[in-house]
Amino acid sequence: MRIDVFTLVPHAFAWLTEQQPIAGVLGTELELRLVNYRDTTPLRAGQVDDEPYGGGAGMVLRVDVVAAALDAMYADARPPRVIALSPQGRPLTQPLVEELAQKQHIALLSSRFEGFDERIVEHLATDVVSVGPYVLSNGDLPAMVLLDAVARRLPGALAEGSGELESFSEELGGGLEYPHYTRPAEFRGWKVPDVLTSGDHAKIEAWRRERVR
């Protein structure tokens, strides 16, 4: 799969690309391209934003700047999904993550300041996605959230089976995963449930299924 991220701070993604599971699939299952809007802006001095028509606080990411970045990267062959990250988008959910992880190629558009010129959302993006009902300072953290969630669903990203049986997975009917415990079996009087140390796999399985919420 290929993911292209359009951003003003490509270097911000350096930390994420060093982390597992992304580091493990980079260059094999995942090709990641980080594109700086400033590299192709048609404006002078690397300008990418402008004052809002009608007045008001903050600057707005310009439509001609984003169009130039997309044109330079794709000419006429854009990826089928160009996703603008915005608090005004539809929520990022596990089913959407699973859907995106099946794609060959997606692009993510990050903004900052007051956000996108609305024509970017209307004419250049195919989807608008939010990582939650709150406002962050920029779209880079949301892009990283989406990137991480998608990357861990790519083949080889996780140990076999561990990605299928997780909170929100089909396997758990979209519910939340059962609780986990590890050593010590007792700490400050807090005991691990006996069933988990019983060695009875059928009982353990039943106990876990009962605790899926």
Ligand SMILES: C[S@@+](CC[C@H](N)C(=O)[O-])C[C@H]1O[C@@H](n2cnc3c(N)ncnc32)[C@H](O)[C@@H]1O
């Ligand atoms: C300060 S926010 C702009 C908020 C916008 N003025 C509003 O009130 O909806 C700047 C950028 O951060 C990103 N962003 C902030 N919160 C987000 C969220 N919850 N989900 C996705 N992107 C977000 C978007 O790219 C957004 O354009």
